[in-house]
Amino acid sequence: MHVFKDRTEAGRELAHALSSFRGPNTVVLGLPRGGVPVAFEVAVALDAPLDVIVVRKLGVPFQQELAMGAIGENGVRVIDERVRSLSGVTEREFALVERREREVLEARVAQIRAVRAPEDLHGKTAIVVDDGIATGSTARVACTIARGLGAARVVLAVPVAPKDAIGDFPEADEVVCLTTPSPFRAVGRFYSDFSATSDDDVLHLIDAAARRPAATSPLREPAPRHEDVLIPVDGVTLQGSLLLPATAGVVVFAHGSGSSRHSPRNRAVARVLQNAGLGTLLLDLLSPAEELERRAVFDIELLASRLTEATDWLRAGPAGLSRPVGYFGASTGAAAALWAAAEPGARIDAVVSRGGRPDLAIRRLGAVQAPTLLIVGGADLQVLELNREAARYLTCPNRLEIVPRATHLFEEPGALDAVARLARDWFTEHLGGGANPGAARNAAPDEA
Structure with missing residues (x-):
């Protein structure tokens, strides 16, 4: 046998x-x-x-x-x-x-x-x-x-x-x-x-x-750098997963409470961005010990400061100073992303919020300059109302997109697909894509 x-x-x-x-x-x-x-x-x-x-x-x-x-x-x-x-x-x-x-x-x-x-x-x-x-x-x-x-x-x-x-x-x-x-x-x-x-x-x-390089393409772009990284900030070490193409912007992910860089929803969105030629950095903004403290999980100012330091590390090292950087935040991570984007000299080029809580950063929203996209599920009524209210405080270019019938985690068939498509289009518009972002758009899951 x-x-x-x-x-x-x-x-x-x-x-x-x-x-x-x-x-x-x-x-x-x-x-x-x-x-x-x-x-x-x-x-x-x-x-x-x-x-x-x-x-x-x-x-x-x-x-x-x-x-x-x-x-x-x-x-x-x-x-x-x-x-x-x-x-x-x-x-x-x-x-x-x-x-x-x-x-x-x-x-x-x-x-x-x-x-x-x-x-x-x-x-x-x-x-x-x-x-x-x-x-x-x-x-x-x-x-x-x-x-x-x-x-x-x-x-x-x-x-x-x-x-x-x-x-x-x-x-x-x-x-x-x-x-x-x-x-x-x-x-x-x-x-x-x-x-x-x-x-x-x-x-x-x-x-x-x-991501396999084409065997018949002698002039292909260098393979993206893909590695797990350790980022020292604030006396602790944050863990992350970095995919960095030879060129194009980078999207840094800020996860919500109870989630991490291993979140299947954010990783699914990250793959769509990567297929559009963008770089991604998925990272945990808290150490494993801090994640057990409920106070730290909802400390938006702390999360935002960590996000800022991680962005500084990215620019000082692997990404360089010239690349555009965007933030993708989910739930409380969206509040941290907006708070960090509002910091003086932040130089953030675009923000996308998925099922976010921008109300937790309400007093900082007026200082956000980066074009901001708020994505909310149509059935996530409480969060939808919070986003509508928060949008009134934004003075930067912004848009609220509602995914019909989707709940907070976008678990319904096609809902996460819609989030990924919206985020991809927003970031490629404001950060630029890779060698052929147009081709990636033509291959979007819901448009194929």
């Missing part, structure tokens, strides 16, 4: 079997979550773009691992009538499972598409990759979606599968499978390490694939 060390090894072995597909018209599509690490290795080896097709299995209620069907983006659905019939699942039970999985699918699609516009598959060869298949339901849906999105040829590629699941597969023009063991039982039996792949892992791999 062939056992792979992990998904990375499986992806590299699978890439060898797919070497004939290397070329400019190939796109690799991973199935989140477990298929994406495999697909990443295939995409790297073939020098092909990496994208995802989000699919959710419809598990039998009393045996979740047994698929009675699957659903995917764009309303696609495949039903395994044999499994459904044998399991005795009623119409009502099936509908409940589908509704629950559809909610999860739409949330995952919104999260991914906020940072990665879908690849254009028209006329291309789409290689659909998973870490293995059991019944084949999710793979069938994924291949159907790829075909519906215009792929001229669809190839299903998996490290392991039962022979009967891939023997008759009309949804794909070709199936590439490294091993078809019998008995099969479960995909995980054929991996020494079959640990779960997280949503953050998926986003990281998509991001890493998108």
Whole structure:
């Protein structure tokens, strides 16, 4: 029995079997979550773009691992009538499972598409990759979606599968499978390490694939500097994550109370800004010990002073004095960003507030000179009213944008996508983008 060390090894072995597909018209599509690490290795080896097709299995209620069907983006659905019939699942039970999985699918699609516009598959060869298949339901849906999105040829590629699941597969023009063991039982039996792949892992791999330098571009821009940094301020050391392109402005993120530089929402926005050619610095404005003190979490003046010192460190070191700098603040972090932007000599070129509390910096708002964008969810009624009131105090160029039906954390499908798009456009207008910010705008998740 062939056992792979992990998904990375499986992806590299699978890439060898797919070497004939290397070329400019190939796109690799991973199935989140477990298929994406495999697909990443295939995409790297073939020098092909990496994208995802989000699919959710419809598990039998009393045996979740047994698929009675699957659903995917764009309303696609495949039903395994044999499994459904044998399991005795009623119409009502099936509908409940589908509704629950559809909610999860739409949330995952919104999260991914906020940072990665879908690849254009028209006329291309789409290689659909998973870490293995059991019944084949999710793979069938994924291949159907790829075909519906215009792929001229669809190839299903998996490290392991039962022979009967891939023997008759009309949804794909070709199936590439490294091993078809019998008995099969479960995909995980054929991996020494079959640990779960997280949503953050998926986003990281998509991001890493998108940042790969083009192999055929001898005149490409130098690769962005990407590193974890330590910033000494005020007798403590702040931790941050810096991505710095060769040119263009930098956006410094100020997180809200209870959040950190690891916030998935702010990291999702940061990726969209990075794809537009901008640099980003995500940092914690408090030390781990200070984060346990509720007083410090809401000490806007302290947070603002830390933000100012971190900005001074950025200008004195990696970014230099000439780059434009912007602030992106969330919740209480928005108040800190506005307070810091109001400091004499701050030289901040733009501010964006997401679900912010500008009222906590109300007495400083009149001194803010940087163009300011306030983004609030339409269903976040209390914060919306606070932002409307705060906007009356701003004398700088400013705008209030309301994301319809969104609540405070912008968790609704498409809400974070809207935030990322608005922030990207505001910062590229006021800070400038990278080598081709216009192309990044054309590839916006909601416009693709």
